[in-house]
Amino acid sequence: MVSSKKGFVRIKARAVILAMGCRERTAGAISLPGTRPSGVYTAGAAQNFVNLQNIMIGKQVVILGSGDIGLIMARRMTLEGAKVEAVFELLPTPSGLARNVRQCLDDYGIPLFLSTSVFELHGKDRLTGVTVARVDDRFRMIPETRRLVPCDTLLLSVGLIPENELSLSAGVRLEPATSGASVDDRFMTNVPGVFSCGNVLHVHDLVDHVSEEAGLVGQCAVRYLKGEPAPEKTFIPVVPKADIRYVLPQTISGQEDVTISLRVTRPMRNAAVLVTDQGRKVARKNWSGSTRRK
Numbered sequence: 081m082v083s084s085k086k087g088f089v090r091i092k093a094r095a096v097i098l099a100m101g102c103r104e105r106t107a108g109a110i111s112l113p114g115t116r117p118s119g120v121y122t123a124g125a126a127q128n129f130v131n132l133q134n135i136m137i138g139k140q141v142v143i144l145g146s147g148d149i150g151l152i153m154a155r156r157m158t159l160e161g162a163k164v165e166a167v168f169e170l171l172p173t174p175s176g177l178a179r180n181v182r183q184c185l186d187d188y189g190i191p192l193f194l195s196t197s198v199f200e201l202h203g204k205d206r207l208t209g210v211t212v213a214r215v216d217d218r219f220r221m222i223p224e225t226r227r228l229v230p231c232d233t234l235l236l237s238v239g240l241i242p243e244n245e246l247s248l249s250a251g252v253r254l255e256p257a258t259s260g261a262s263v264d265d266r267f268m269t270n271v272p273g274v275f276s277c278g279n280v281l282h283v284h285d286l287v288d289h290v291s292e293e294a295g296l297v298g299q300c301a302v303r304y305l306k307g308e309p310a311p312e313k314t315f316i317p318v319v320p321k322a323d324i325r326y327v328l329p330q331t332i333s334g335q336e337d338v339t340i341s342l343r344v345t346r347p348m349r350n351a352a353v354l355v356t357d358q359g360r361k362v363a364r365k366n367w368s369g370s371t372r373r374k
């Protein structure tokens with residue numbers, strides 16, 4: 081550990097819980113073409129300026145990405161007196177909660193353009209506008225749909241990246257689908273005594289879910305410290321099938337109740353999640369009428 085008060089300190093621990101969270105994708109992370117003027121912020125950085133420091137960051141705003149933080153900032157910037165021109169989303173469906181689309185955009189007359197992205201930034205010192213265009217089903221720009229949207233501020237809400245550099249240096253195996261650690265049903269990684277939870281394990285929509293998971297992981301770490309043996313049976317892989325992007329945990333013992341978290345690949349109505357073991361039905365959960373992606 082390194083700290084300004086204690087300097088470099090070595091702490092011996094029998095269990096470590098990794099809870100480093102995520103960082104936001106930036107303009108560089110999504111290779112946004114064009115100039116590099118001021119006025120381009122991640123939505124979280126904008127939240128920090130506006131909500132915490134009471135600093136207004138612009139007057140004419142475009143939002144790229146329909147993640148929840150972007151939607152919330154569309155409303156916040158409007159309430160603070162800015163004109164929010166539009167939210168542009170690359171995917172054909174909004175990324176954020178349907179509730180946030182309604183309460184943050186529809187209620188304030190802010191248009192949402194799907195299958196549309198920003199393809200160029202303009203401006204030397206300060207942002208003066210962005211070029212947007214529609215994309216085809218392979219996310220390629222449709223040139224004839226290009227248009228200039230004047231603005232002085234661009235907020236990015238284009239995803240989060242789990243902060244796993246420390247995990248990698250500890251030899252923790254990561255899952256490509258989540259960019260987080262691969263864990264068993266006690267949230268333990270492949271490194272004995274190293275646990276993972278929260279956004280560094282997989283991106284959560286709401287902080288409440290993070291808190292619930294954190295409580296569980298704490299209990300699992302305590303069980304480990306008390307020397308409670310892990311279930312003897314070799315661990316069973318949980319394999320996502322059709323329409324499921326990922327499941328968590330990635331392995332289970334099959335001897336204890338377990339909560340499975342998952343994300344689907346596309347919005348569906350009247351869907352069911354079916355858990356099978358060698359073709360035998362183990363559990364089923366129905367959702368009706370939902371169009372949410374998550």
Ligand SMILES: Cc1cc2nc3c(=O)[nH]c(=O)nc-3n(C[C@H](O)[C@H](O)[C@H](O)COP(=O)(O)OP(=O)(O)OC[C@H]3O[C@@H](n4cnc5c(N)ncnc54)[C@H](O)[C@@H]3O)c2cc1C
Nearest residue numbers: 099100101102124149243278279280284285286287288290
């Ligand atoms: C910009 C933004 C706005 C959000 N707004 C909402 C909202 O309004 N409502 C809601 O329900 N959810 C919101 N979320 C989601 C919610 O914040 C997250 O799901 C939740 O905070 C994740 O909790 P966490 O503890 O896993 O990670 P975090 O809350 O991100 O905490 C991780 C902590 O670990 C620290 N850290 C990282 N690496 C190291 C290291 N090597 N050494 C020491 N410390 C380290 C970080 O600095 C950070 O303090 C938002 C997320 C973001 C990014």
